[in-house]
């Protein structure tokens with residue numbers, strides 16, 4: 155058991171460190187360091203442009219999507235090298251936020267199911283951030299129950315014609331491409347009639363409408379499809395096998411381990427260290443210390459859980475469902491941390507303006523973003539189901555619609 | 570980076586698990602629980618023969634000289650089996666104190682006896698309610714003798730020797746405290762068993778009346794040695810707690826698969842599944858914190874104080890969480906004497922207090938994090 159770099163790892167770290175220090179957009183370092191879940195502000199700059207420029211620079215020098223094969227724009231790195239890179243990239247890594255879905259889910263799905271020529275055409279610009287991708291899975295009728303989706307794809311010669319609506323699509327408003335899960339056969343059970351495609355988001359008939367979120371920001375969208383044409387060559391996997399293709403996508407989400415889920419703890423610790431209460435520094439208060447200690451061991455527990463997972467990865471083991479624990483724990487923790495930080499501010503906790511609020515309203519922004527964190531990528535309840543069923547081996551939920559043809563499944567809870 | 574135990578260490582864990590499954594089934598634990606014996610003597614002898622008592626004791630002192638990572642994997646199995654033996658008091662507390670501060674002669678005298686199972690040791694620290702603190706130590710040392718009362722002392726009634734924290738100064742500083750070694754069989758000490766929440770882990774009151782004592786470590790170093798002993802024991806005991814958490818989770822899972830209600834295994838009800846998922850989460854977070862503690866302990870890293878506190882808190886929470894919810898999943902059966910659930914519940918809640926309470930360690934953790942931050 156050790157944390158030491160091997161000579162090879164140490165050499166890689168030194169190289170990465172040197173390159174980052176010579177090339178990173180240092181003018182934004184301080185703002186990025188201070189930014190947290192729900193608040194990434196770069197004064198006087200368009201964050202998408204800054205992020206794209208940094209990603210492009212990395213790609214040109216061979217530092218983008220480290221674990222991807224070189225021919226698809228990556229570096230062919232080992233999982234450990236990826237972690238070392240993340241450690242060295244530090245706050246600049248926060249700029250990759252808008253590429254997470256493309257790099258973490260769409261790319262790997264393309265790698266598994268697209269043709270060789272397509273991979274060479276689409277993957278390098280995805281790796282370099284020149285093209286942004288989104289994931290078009292969720293619908294009003296199917297979120298947790300992804301297979302409940304209704305967007306239709308109908309074959310017409312060599313094309314497919316898409317009609318329907320997606321929702322909660324992160325980044326669709328600035329995306330160039332998307333992976334799309336559709337229904338191709340409503341007469342069979344719901345999991346058996348789905349097909350996956352990728353498409354150009356600028357295709358005629360695609361309409362993106364930003365949704366204003368509870369946090370006040372607009373990061374996700376509704377996407378409408380009206381007679382959108384997708385060539386059959388952009389199908390991923392076989393017809394009606396989309397469910398299995400989507401499982402690859404969802405499984406790849408777990409590969410993002412080590413990316414370090416945000417718990418809010420470092421922010422809270424710093425805050426308690428500096429905040430003055432009536433009787434002195436917050437951190438000297440008995441009850442504050444108790445709360446902090448409880449969050450501290452959750453945060454460290456997650457950190458070392460992910461190190462254990464990385465160690466397993468480096469021995470060639472596959473990431474399993476046990477990695478769902480990161481999202482489950484961090485999601486609700488960040489919400490509790492935000493609430494607690496506001497509580498410590500007392501009456502002034504209601505203020506969120508960067509000028510008047512403590513630490514520029516960081517925790518207020520976190521509070522408003524946190525509910526989404528517990529929902530996106532699978533709700534807390536779905537994560538618990540995954541752990542109970544796939545890790546502990548408990549029986550699956552009873553699925554009353556499992557063998558019912560999709561078009562016979564009831565669509566309203568109360569008649 | 571390799572944040573895992575080695576294959577040899579895992580093999581040792583399997584060996585210990587197999588041995589304990591055979592020699593320490595719940596029936597054996599119950600002998601002690603029901604008051605038929607103060608501890609399981611046969612098991613104790615067996616542990617010595619397997620070399621488990623001296624795993625981390627150097628060969629020159631009669632041990633196996635394997636190391637602390639190996640001791641961690643044994644500790645986990647001791648916790649999983651709920652072993653009714655004075656392992657933690659002897660191996661984590663007494664032996665660690667000797668290793669840290671003992672003279673060569675003291676080590677030669679006691680460590681081989683620990684490794685061979687001939688001597689049971691303990692640490693006499695507490696004097697009634699409260700948490701570890703120099704101020705709370707009133708027991709007085711003078712002219713090579715000790716006078717005063719210690720309680721609760723883990724396994725105090727069956728111990729052959731004790732490491733005793735005593736007051737040797739009155740400046741109000743930590744340096745007022747010194748440690749002593751007392752052979753409990755030579756007279757001057759009266760031991761009284763105390764009834765406690767977990768009968769499989771005895772607690773006693775030791776009354777010292779001019780008892781002969783020899784210094785352990787330099788005079789005035791007592792508190793600093795104690796702090797180190799507590800940190801080391803915290804990591805080791807945390808592994809026991811993780812072993813117990815895992816066992817409680819397994820018991821709950823197995824019951825949920827077998828018990829039918831409303832025509833279905835109760836494990837198919839989401840409310841039950843989610844209880845078990847949360848048990849898994851707390852046990853996993855604790856395990857990961859413990860691994861970090863094991864690394865810090867085995868390398869004597871400067872991170873040990875912080876890592877030990879984190880492991881201790883996390884493992885205490887996990888064991889309490891898993892053992893109480895294991896009973897819940899078992900329903901009425903879980904609340905019977907006959908089912909094993911309460912043995913883990915008792916152990917979880919007494920282990921939570923033996924090295925200082927949860928709130929004590931919370932305080933320690935934040936102190937240590939602050940110091941590191943300031944440095």
Ligand SMILES: Cc1cc2nc3c(=O)[nH]c(=O)nc-3n(C[C@H](O)[C@H](O)[C@H](O)COP(=O)(O)OP(=O)(O)OC[C@H]3O[C@@H](n4cnc5c(N)ncnc54)[C@H](O)[C@@H]3O)c2cc1C
Nearest residue numbers: 289290291292297298322323324526529530531532533535
């Ligand atoms: C910020 C954000 C970004 C997102 N980005 C994307 C994106 O880019 N692409 C995309 O495709 N989707 C995206 N989503 C959608 C997200 O995946 C879904 O919102 C999520 O899976 C939940 O589905 P739902 O909203 O339909 O809720 P529902 O499924 O309707 O759930 C409502 C409630 O019922 C519970 N529930 C449902 N089923 C079960 C069950 N079987 N057992 C127990 N409880 C259950 C849920 O836990 C929840 O509490 C995003 C969502 C958010 C909030």
